Amino acid sequence: MSRIGKKAIKLPEGVSVTLGEANYVEVKGPKGVCHFTFHPDMKIEMTDRVIQITRPSDTIQHRTLHGTTRALLNNMIQGVSVGYVKGLTIEGVGYRASLKGNTLVIAAGYSHLVEMPIPEGLSIKIPQPTEVIIEGIDKQKVGQFAAEIRAVRKPEPYKGKGIRYKTEVIRRKEGKKAK
Helix, strand or coil, X not given: CCCCCCCCEECCCCCEEEECHHHEEEEXXXXXXXXXXXXXXXXXXXXXXXXXXXXXXXXXXXXXHHHHHHHHHHHHHHHHHCXXXXXXEEECCCCEEEEECCEEEEECCCCCXXXXXXXXXXXXXXXXXXXXXXXXXXXXXXXXHHHHHHHHCCCCCCCCCEEXXXXXXXXXXXXXXXX
16 A cells, blocks of 8 residues: 555645545635546545545556545645745845736846746745745645746855755855965
8 A cells, every 4th residue: 555645634624625526626725725636546535524545456557646646635735724835045146036016027147137927826925135935825836936936047056146945055066276
């Protein structure tokens, strides 16, 4: 059995799950609503605010789907109850971020400003010009947008300039030495 797949999911207070036809699942919570259609072979059952996922056989495909289905469903439940947050730090002279309407504008040392439209369902906060905080209920969207922002100017190991995650540690390299 899958170690992750066989774990039961307990629903937190204020979260409701609706199981529909063809493994369509809708999760409602204080932060919003998520919905997803899971693979039809997986069996999703709910009893007394506990969700259990079972698989029909031990084939490789069913074993891989078992843990993935449970993880995706758990991420949806956590997203609508608590939410997901990613923080980015911008380092470098003149590097900064700002909001212009529904667009994130980044000055990252290029001859032009990089404008990125904010995806639906995400909110961006900029407490300082060198900090960007991304919040949302969809773990995949939050992580993907954070990765796209980081890709604008990846951190470099010599001076540490660039855009990095708050928890990311950049291993610094020693530059060339004079004789």
